Amino acid sequence: MNRSAEIAASEQKARAEALFNSIGDGVIATDEFGRITRINPMGRRILGYNKVDLLGAWFPDKVIMVDSEGRKTNLIDRPITKAFLTGKPISQKAFYLRKNGHPIPVAINVSPILANGKPVGAIEVFRDISFEEEIDRIKSEFISLASHQLRTPLSAIKTYSHMLLDGYMGDLNKPQDQALQTIVEAANRMNELISTLLNITRMESGAVAANIRLLRVDTLVKEVIKDLSSQATNKKIELSVNFSGAYSKTIRSDRVILKEILNNLVSNAVKYTPSGGSVTVKVRLRASEVVVDVHDTGWGIPKYSQDQIFSKFFRAENIVKRETTGTGLGLYLVKGLVDAINGRIWFESQEGKGTSFFLSLPRIKQQRAR
Amino acid sequence: MARILVVEDDQDLNNAYCIILRNEGHEVKTAYNGKQALTKLKDFSPDLILLDLLMPVMGGLEFMQQYDLVSQHPSIKVLIFTNMENSPEVQEAYKLGAERCIIKSWTAPHNLAGVISDSLRENAPHSKAKTKSKAKAKKAKA
Numbered sequence: 364m365n366r367s368a369e370i371a372a373s374e375q376k377a378r379a380e381a382l383f384n385s386i387g388d389g390v391i392a393t394d395e396f397g398r399i400t401r402i403n404p405m406g407r408r409i410l411g412y413n414k415v416d417l418l419g420a421w422f423p424d425k426v427i428m429v430d431s432e433g434r435k436t437n438l439i440d441r442p443i444t445k446a447f448l449t450g451k452p453i454s455q456k457a458f459y460l461r462k463n464g465h466p467i468p469v470a471i472n473v474s475p476i477l478a479n480g481k482p483v484g485a486i487e488v489f490r491d492i493s494f495e496e497e498i499d500r501i502k503s504e505f506i507s508l509a510s511h512q513l514r515t516p517l518s519a520i521k522t523y524s525h526m527l528l529d530g531y532m533g534d535l536n537k538p539q540d541q542a543l544q545t546i547v548e549a550a551n552r553m554n555e556l557i558s559t560l561l562n563i564t565r566m567e568s569g570a571v572a573a574n575i576r577l578l579r580v581d582t583l584v585k586e587v588i589k590d591l592s593s594q595a596t597n598k599k600i601e602l603s604v605n606f607s608g609a610y611s612k613t614i615r616s617d618r619v620i621l622k623e624i625l626n627n628l629v630s631n632a633v634k635y636t637p638s639g640g641s642v643t644v645k646v647r648l649r650a651s652e653v654v655v656d657v658h659d660t661g662w663g664i665p666k667y668s669q670d671q672i673f674s675k676f677f678r679a680e681n682i683v684k685r686e687t688t689g690t691g692l693g694l695y696l697v698k699g700l701v702d703a704i705n706g707r708i709w710f711e712s713q714e715g716k717g718t719s720f721f722l723s724l725p726r727i728k729q730q731r732a733r
Numbered sequence: 734m735a736r737i738l739v740v741e742d743d744q745d746l747n748n749a750y751c752i753i754l755r756n757e758g759h760e761v762k763t764a765y766n767g768k769q770a771l772t773k774l775k776d777f778s779p780d781l782i783l784l785d786l787l788m789p790v791m792g793g794l795e796f797m798q799q800y801d802l803v804s805q806h807p808s809i810k811v812l813i814f815t816n817m818e819n820s821p822e823v824q825e826a827y828k829l830g831a832e833r834c835i836i837k838s839w840t841a842p843h844n845l846a847g848v849i850s851d852s853l854r855e856n857a858p859h860s861k862a863k864t865k866s867k868a869k870a871k872k873a874k875a
Binding site: 507510511514515517518519521522523525526529531550554557565574 | 743745746749752753756787816817820824827837838839841842843
């Protein structure tokens, strides 16, 4: 190589080095065994390590990953392992422990480096998301507090309206009774809206706290049916329930979240079914799961809209023409809550004929019904 | 009849719960925050505490920690009455010994009376809580 070629190569190397060192996110490169071969200054700053601490070290050993509770992440669950095993880029949020042992929230994107189709290393880009997490926490706290403050006067409105309706303050005439019913219904609608907004905020910030306990799905379904029976009767819709299978329908799940999901599915079915129609809820057993079917003879979901049904604010065109109320948040929330309790949800629908939603929940095996 | 302590900072709701529960025949005392509740409990021994979570001065969770329900007062039932559904605070209240959580804005007076009567009946055979609301009886007569 002549002198000028050497200078050019050297300049090119210096530029590549400067470029790597100037990247605003942390970058770590490893060989095919997961040993760290390079780390940029931002990466070192986020983790609090010197270059010599890291170069040559086995990445999962040196850079400890933990969950939000501080538990060490298993090697198999680390993004770099998944990237090596699948050969695909993996994105994940987690916590890395800094050199001083302090956890720091990070957004990670790791890709395998492939040569002739075989992984020869991996490159990970990670970003300190402490600020975003703090903003999310403040936002979530604000919405939680605002919802609570909105609900306090609403609770007083509802409680006193019910007390009047229940005769605690004397008898009412028919128009007074009807006026109070209207107040209660309007308060219920506002309450539902606040609930939905609050749950969505929690879900989006990952703060849905699932309280997993043993429960019977059939009992919960009966409760939901009972709660919604007057709504169905008022609309002249036949609301029925059908249980099948001789074994226990006991599962381990979160009662409040599951009730919220069922309530949304059944009330949607009632809402979007015309008078004279029917809504049937079935609970059946499959090998390792309990499946709840919510079937209605309603307006159905147009084929062209079906892939958007769980999207935020989405309302099907045929529904918007008939029903003016509705936020398009119900099924978006349902999907998030189903994920939070490790369930599955899917549906079949035909416009003008009706819709069936299927909710699958993992079952406890080998347990007889009492 | 059972002895009930209502701990709720909203005066309108506190009054409403008193009317409903006294109408059921229960003996009811009130407090507007956890600190007041601790004071009341020095000379009032309830069968059940109806407890709000978010209150000024001392909230429901701090009250439960200080009162040490699980170790010191296992026979007293605590029903959480809140609007903070699905929240970590409710999960914490369960850990501290709360028996049940009722969502205020979804609970009509007759439901509240029913839940309390059921709860008292379930694990306290000596409780003489009435099973039928006077208000409902009055309506039925009408």
